[in-house]
Amino acid sequence: MAETTQRKREVFATKNEFSVAMAKYTAHLSAKFCKEKGIFTVVLSGGGLIDWLCKLLESPYKDSVEWSKWHVFWVDERVCSHEDPDSNYKLAMDGFISKVGIPKENIYAIDKQCAADGDAERCATLYEECLRNLVKEKILPLSPNGQYPQFDLQLQGMGPDGHMASLFPKRPQINETDKWVTHITDSPKPPPRRITMTLPVINSSLYNLMAVCDDNTDQCARSIAGIFKNNNLDLPAAHLTAQVETMWYLDKAAASLL
Numbered sequence: 665m666a667e668t669t670q671r672k673r674e675v676f677a678t679k680n681e682f683s684v685a686m687a688k689y690t691a692h693l694s695a696k697f698c699k700e701k702g703i704f705t706v707v708l709s710g711g712g713l714i715d716w717l718c719k720l721l722e723s724p725y726k727d728s729v730e731w732s733k734w735h736v737f738w739v740d741e742r743v744c745s746h747e748d749p750d751s752n753y754k755l756a757m758d759g760f761i762s763k764v765g766i767p768k769e770n771i772y773a774i775d776k777q778c779a780a781d782g783d784a785e786r787c788a789t790l791y792e793e794c795l796r797n798l799v800k801e802k803i804l805p806l807s808p809n810g811q812y813p814q815f816d817l818q819l820q821g822m823g824p825d826g827h828m829a830s831l832f833p834k835r836p837q838i839n840e841t842d843k844w845v846t847h848i849t850d851s852p853k854p855p856p857r858r859i860t861m862t863l864p865v866i867n868s869s870l871y872n873l874m875a876v877c878d879d880n881t882d883q884c885a886r887s888i889a890g891i892f893k894n895n896n897l898d899l900p901a902a903h904l905t906a907q908v909e910t911m912w913y914l915d916k917a918a919a920s921l922l
C-alpha cells in the first residue's frame with residue numbers, strides 16, 4: 665500500500681505532558697466523529713498505551729467525552745483467557761474501559777472460549793468475521809479502495825524491536841494483504857500465540873497515533889532513529905501510515921537519537 669500521509673511527530677519532556685497530549689488528541693477526535701456520524705471507532709493496543717491514556721480518566725475528559733458512542737477494538741491480542749494477566753483485553757478493561765461508560769455491546773474482544781482454548785488461527789478468523797459483520801451493520805465503513813475496514817482512530821505503541829501490533833521484524837505477517845486479521849504462533853515476544861490486524865487494515869485508519877516511551881534501554885530510541893532517519897522498513901512500525909494523519913508521540917528518551 666502506498667504511503668498516504670507524512671509521519672508527524674511531537675516530543676514531550678515529561679510523562680505528564682505526554683499523557684495530557686494523548687488525552688487531548690483522543691478527546692478531540694472523539695468529539696469530531698461523534699458530532700459528524702454519531703459514533704467513534706477506536707482501536708487499542710496493549711503495552712504501555714493503557715497507562716498513557718490515564719488523563720482521559722480525569723477532568724475534564726472523564727465527564728465530557730461521549731463514552732456511550734465509543735466502539736472499541738484491539739489491534740492485536742494475545743491468545744489466552746480473558747482473565748490472564750497477558751490479555752490486552754484485561755489490561756484495557758482493568759486500567760481504562762471499566763472506569764468509563766462504554767456500552768458492553770460496543771466492546772469487541774476476541775472470542776472468549778477460543779482464546780482460552782489457545783486456538784490462534786480460529787481467533788483470528790472469528791475476529792475478522794466480527795469486523796465483516798460490523799461492516800454489514802454499517803458500524804464500520806470500508807476504506808476507499810473497498811477492501812478493508814476503516815477505523816476512526818488507532819492508538820498504538822511500538823516495541824523496542826520496532827514491532828507494532830503483533831507484526832514483528834522478520835516475520836511474514838507484515839506482508840499479509842488478503843486477510844484483515846491474521847495470527848502468529850511463534851511471536852518473539854511472549855506469549856507466542858497472538859492475533860493481529862494486518863498492515864493494510866492498520867493503515868486504512870483515518871488517524872493513527874503511535875505513542876512511544878523508551879524505558880531507559882535505548883532500544884526504542886534506536887528503532888525510532890531507524891524509522892525517522894533511515895526509513896528502515898525492516899522495522900514493522902516504519903510502515904505505519906493513515907488516511908488522514910499519522911502522528912508519533914515520543915518521550916524525550918525515545919527521541920534522543922533524532
Ligand SMILES: O=C1O[C@H](COP(=O)(O)O)[C@@H](O)[C@H](O)[C@H]1O
Pocket residue numbers: 709710711712713740741742752820821822823824827828829830853
Ligand atoms: O506485545 C505487545 O507489544 C506492543 C508494544 O508494547 P509496549 O509494552 O512496548 O508499549 C503493543 O503495542 C502490543 O499491543 C502488545 O501486544
